[in-house]
Amino acid sequence: KKMKRVLKCIFCLWVAFLMMANAPPASVAQEESGQAAKGEVEKKRDLGEWWHRNPLTYNPVPEEFLYHFEATYSWDRVTGNFTSDKHDLGTLLSLRKKIFTYNLRYAFDKRNVAKPKDPPNQEENRDLRTSTKHEIHNDFRIALTKRLYGAAGSFWLEDDYIKIDKRLTYYGGMGANLLNHPRLKLDVFGAYGYEEKDRTSDYHDIYLMVKDWGLEGSIKNYEPGTQSYSLIYLAQSARAYLTRSLALNQSVTYFVDPDENDRYRWKFNIGLDIKLTKHILASISYEEEYDNDADSLLGVLKRDATKGVGIKISF
Incomplete structure (x- = not known):
């Protein structure tokens, strides 16, 4: 021993x-x-949450290549056209080098859209019972001053819920950071753009069926092919840090055709991010969408409201 x-x-x-x-x-x-x-x-x-900040607000401007990724899953209850449940998946990739920032957003949702009092054959009609949506948003920004930035980008949408096979939106414009307080950020953005929209084959089949019945006169704004038009795109977003682990997010987007004022849509969103660990957050959100161009052929209502809870991973 x-x-x-x-x-x-x-x-x-x-x-x-x-x-x-x-x-x-x-x-x-x-x-x-x-x-x-x-x-x-x-x-x-x-640095901190640099993806929420203008790079020129740093002194000096970070030289290194920055990246950020987050993914969110949420379960939502939708009211409006139908009372339905929806599963949402959203991702965000942000890349930055000096004054240049690129954001790539992808959103996917799958919902059950069957109504409780639908006809007995609803179980056989799978198109009635499920619907999917894909949306991609590309956004490229260049910081001009501590408060101003230029941006160009595009939206791509596919949504069989409203019978849109493809909707492409291109835009370019200017934005401003109105408030850049450590606990409160407020941004506004305005752009001019161009949009193309194609309907699904189901949409056209419905019109042909109505036409066979001799009721095509009751259909307004039927879109036989690709629809092309100009757009004005306006956006506002805010983020408030209530505590170290609680942040309030709010945003509004608005699209309008300057040549046809009845063609417009907007989306309002407000939510809370609750920090659980360094990289995991819980989320609560409320969203309203309004589309004044909703087609009478499909019987689609103009307004939908969504309440959701989810989990977010952020790196």
Whole structure:
């Protein structure tokens, strides 16, 4: 037992000696430690949630390549055209180099749209019972000043719920950071754009069926082919940090055809992000969508409201 203790002591002494021999001088170590700590503090102080900030608000502007990814899953209850349940998946990828920022958003939702009092054959009509939606938003920004930025981008939508096979929207415009307080951010954006829209084959089949019945006169604004028109795109967004673990988000988007004022749509969203861990958040949201161009052929109502709860992963 004594020999084991001696061997342990010798081993510990050798380890301590080797560590001391390889250690830098105290002054150098303190200097390096101080610089590392200072660099870490500056990095945390400077960056934070950089994807919500104009890069020119940093001094100096970060030189490194920055990236951010988040994914959100939520379960929603929709009221409006139908009272239905919906599963939403959304992702965001943000990339930044100096004053240039690129955001890529993807949204997917799947819903059961069958009504409780539908005809007995509703179980056989799968198109009636399920619906899917895909949307991609590309947004490229360049910071011009601490408050102003230019942006260009596009939206792509496919939604068989409202019989849209493809809707492409291109835009370019200017935005402003009206408030950039550490606990409150407020942005506005305005752009001019162009949109193309194609309906699904089901949409045209419904019209042909109504036409066979001799009721085509009751159909307004039938779209036989690709519809093309100009758009004005307006947006506003805000984020308030209520506490360290609680943030309030709010946004409004508005699209209108300047040549045909009846063709417009808007979306309002408000929600809470509740921080559970460094990379995991819970979310609560409420959203309203209004489309004044809803087609009478499909019997689609103009307004939908959605309440949802979900989980978000953020890196």
